[in-house]
Amino acid sequence: MSNEAKLLSNVSVPALKALASGLLAPKAQSHxxxxxxxxxxxxxxxxxxxxxxxxxxxxxxxxxxxxxxxxTLSQHDKNP
Structure with a gap:
């Protein structure tokens, strides 16, 4: 898979940050x-x-x- 194919290009920066720091829901983690x-x-x-x-x-x-x-965020930071 090329680097370009790994990018989530249609996702906003705030959404990318949320995805990158996302965690399993507490109920699912407990289970x-x-x-x-x-x-x-x-x-x-x-x-x-x-x-x-x-x-x-x-x-x-x-x-x-x-x-x-x-x-994707790292690529965005390199090429704003």
Whole structure:
């Protein structure tokens, strides 16, 4: 993927800053923490294991979006 393809070019600077610093919603973070703790104890059902996998996938996507927002901001700062 080229650097240009990584840019979020149609997103405003304030929105990029919000994306780059975004966090998982507190309720989702609390649920994730619970699932992770119970997973380390081996106490998750099959459904909960799937739910944990889905949450981790969502976090991975969020982190990629945050990285793209940060990269776009860095490019914007170089070429105002």
């Amino acid at each position: 994730l923490d619970d699932l992770l703790a119970r997973n380390s104890d081996g106490k998750l059902s099959e459904g909960e294991t799937k739910e944990l996998d889905d949450l981790i996938e969502q976090i991975d996507e969020l982190n990629l979006l945050k990285a793209r927002a940060a990269f």
